[in-house]
Amino acid sequence: MGERLEQQVAFLVEIDRLKGVLRQTLITGSERRENSAEHSWQFALAALLLAEHANEPVDALKAARMALVHDLVEIDAGDTFVYDTAARVQQAEREQAAADRIFALLPADQAAELRALWDEFEAGATPEARYAKALDRLLPVLLNYHSRGHAWRAHGVTADRVRAVNSRMAEGSAALWDYASALIDRAVADGYLHERSEG
């Protein structure tokens, strides 16, 4: 059997570990925390479906490919909660080291291709990356709303912080930020999210 196929299979087996990386969001209708693999799947489908709402014309397939690879570094670096400011400082360094190891499992041409996609997503400097980052913020807002604000309440996150962190969604899609912003207001009205911390 070819060396390339051996490397590709080793990569596919290694990335199985992303199914064990837990996020703070719950899946809807369940007490189970979402993992980064199933999140990546939903993100990729969202990328295929919501491109018409991006601020700029985007290649939806490229954004979907970004979605599939965007969290692979978490196999080594873990998931960092978007509201955990302290952890996010060291996150970039840990994720770079993870990318160096994980993508290198593949044949060199494919390693370079996936690494370039991930770098582009991280840099957030192209229309596709801005669109993809908007979706990566939209989905947890959706799931948090539809699990009655579980992750927000569990971590004492207030509406002002949810708005501050997620308003960057507008850089990729003003329409999706309008939607999310209205949903955050509704979460406050429904009692799923506190407007500001009490006491």
Next chain:
Amino acid sequence: MGERLEQQVAFLVEIDRLKGVLRQTLITGSERRENSAEHSWQFALAALLLAEHANEPVDALKAARMALVHDLVEIDAGDTFVYDTAARVQQAEREQAAADRIFALLPADQAAELRALWDEFEAGATPEARYAKALDRLLPVLLNYHSRGHAWRAHGVTADRVRAVNSRMAEGSAALWDYASALIDRAVADGYLHERSEG
């Protein structure tokens, strides 16, 4: 807010339920059963990476899109174990009804587009569908091997049946079937899989 975005979001929330549909395979390094959403993610990445092994030239991105939607019908119809012959008889009817309901949540143009992808995958009559179906068979063989044959042993599935069911992989990729066939032999040698039923 636009009616289209409302429909698209309703679809994205509805498909969250695929994360609760359990397959027979275990994720590697764990006792947890795999769900169909995380399987679809791994399948989509495999589709992007293994196209060079398909029997015919294939559009890898189209196969990846098939992967993302191929199990959505399981939200209503459930997962059918590939070795459960009785259940597979009624599977097609249940899945058609599920497709009618789930894709119709989307705006009509996107519903038609995703439905066409799913129909093409199911029919297995194009190079991309044959390639995708080969991957959909390859992944559980890989994961079963790397979880020491758990699902095979739990259901008393023997090597002759594993070979019979999975040899159709060769219709999409002779190279991947060669690989899988060797892995099945190794599973027998390693004691993860019985050659035939005993007694």
